[in-house]
Amino acid sequence: MERGGDVAEMKEWCRSIPKIELHAHLNGCIRDSTLLELAKVLGEKGIINFADVEHVIRKCGRSLSECFQLFDLFHILATDHGTISRITKEVVEDFAADEVVYLELRTTPKNNETKGMTKRSYMKAVIDGLRSVDALNVSFSNSSERTENISSSTQNNYANCMERKTIHIRLLLSIDRRETTIAAMETVCLALELREFGVVGIDLSGNPIVGEWKTFLPALKYAKEQGLSVTLHCGEVSNKKEIQEMLDFVPERIGHACFLDKDDWEKARVLQIPVEICLTSNLRTERLSTIDLHHFANLHKGNHPLVLCTDDTGLFSTTLSNEYYLAAATFGLDQKDVLRLATNAIEFVFGGSEVKKALRGIFGDSARKLAEVFPSWKSLGGEDVKVQIKSLR
Template sequence: MEEFVRGMPKIELHAHLNGSLTTNMLEELAETKFGLGSPECEFYKEKIADLRNFSSKNLSECFKIFKISHELITNLDLLKKATLLVIQKFHLDNTVYLEIRTTPKRCKEFTKLQYLETIIDSIKESQSTYPEITVKLLPSFDRARGILDAEETLEVISQLIGKFPNTIVGLDISGDPSAGCFKDYKPLLIKAKLLGLRLALHCAEIDGIEDETREMIEFGMDRMGHGTFIKDENLDLLKKNDICVECCLTSNIKCGTVKNYDDHHFNEMFFQHKIPVVICTDDCGVFDTDLSKEILYAVDTFGLDKFDLFNLCKLGIKYSFTSDETKAIITNRVSAYFQNCKF
């Protein structure tokens, strides 16, 4: 089964740019930024080495890891390099469709506009290098940065979406789920919808926020990130509204929101409640995984067979934020692969 999954055309709908940088990629960025063997490079390599033994079961600790990539990516050349490295990683894992999400940032060397333009340029460049993978972009609001930062981000998106409507396809709200209130972002999300953006929102990542979860579901989203603590009436509402859940198995376990693979809500949603779900990596670099590994964890834990995998691929295509034409092309590729196997 491992060989089959590795070769399978895959769809990734929940991948954060910075979190997808592996430790080897971070070392490569440090060498590019500071020079091989320099004191600064060696300093960051020591910090990066600590990530290889990352085993925290705390969501707050997980967010601290992103600080390293933020410190390293301080100019547009490094941002471009990071984006291309991430796309290459997914390509090598036979991902045929990838949605990258990232919170636009600014520093002394670039503006938010330049940040997004550079990622878009990198995506376009990757299409000639890796024509087998289609890549789309979902800018994010970071709850920890507040509403004013989100307003600025949406203004930048509005300047770009007219020029790149087939690249910028959606919007996310991510970051520390305990920060801020969802209701404050509603006016901006309404504007985002008017711009033609689809919504893939982090939701129900932590327990005890059932009221906000219901508010988010009722507001409307196309896909839900994680959905770890969806239960009771909210679970029924989720199914009624046909919202696809992006399940990130290893991420949830390493962040401590799920005890182990056996307890992951993917099983209940996919088999018992028949809720549309997709398997995603979230932050494959931080959590030392890839999409093939995540699928194989589900195979080993929940007994998925090739028919289940085919259905998951079809769900990924159906709920992706791309054109019907692209969906048809990907469907043909996936179907051709599965037609050569025995169910």
């Protein structure tokens, strides 16, 4: 990819292929323009000093300390129901514009008595945000595979909806590491209540140096027993004991995994635990000194199950297309490698067998179209491309 044409084609390839996002935090994916607008309002109300954050919001490629500044701002914004609905709507639209066809959106339900917010009302605001998307067909219900926002009032309305892009959404409720065992259990119980609205799993996240694994284990065990999938932020910092305990729990996926030792990786390999890889995030948060040292290389070479993700598109100024291009440019992947990575992610979604079936159809249809556009794939027309996609799974 040294030649300019090759670089441009690979970037366009990464943008054009259908993609699956499995590690995206709702509040960290807020648009910069929306963040700037809302921060101005907070400044006018005297809640924050707008001058302290304006330059950080406008900046692309933020430092770790600047990211922490925005984390604080996110927490303030997440106390308003209308804001949460708006952010949710815009995040879905932005991922769809990046050719993401399946999105697992994770968020920590918030309690804020002064704002009249409970964990349940917070999640209602998220679901209202999904329902308010009107430029796309949004499928998020676990009770059926119908698109949730198709108007059935007239045949014409239905036909118009069918012409629009469809994105499948599922929700993960996050347990914050600052929470108690009781609070963690409340989040799991809420997830069970909201299954019919697209909640499929539980995430453990937050400041990795806060809290102890044993605090969250009862709630995570209960989630598993009740059929919820579990993903864990694992190995964001060096903590051998916790990493081993997390792997022994055998979660359905782990995120980041920057500080696993050789024996930890061997256990993860034996258990075939998929890893959510967030390249830009790991670089920005200084989990590694250079992207070339990322564990993606060894995992990809060893055929370990993995999926490329963004973590926080807004916070880290990235897109899923950019993460795929970054992997390709850094580790020498070709178009087939990139498409294989994207296709393999189907097997790691928490959405269930019907969703996986739908996604395979989407990828198959897309591959045929890609073969007509990209020179290096023109020889793979019609049924040959369909066979190629099947071989990638």
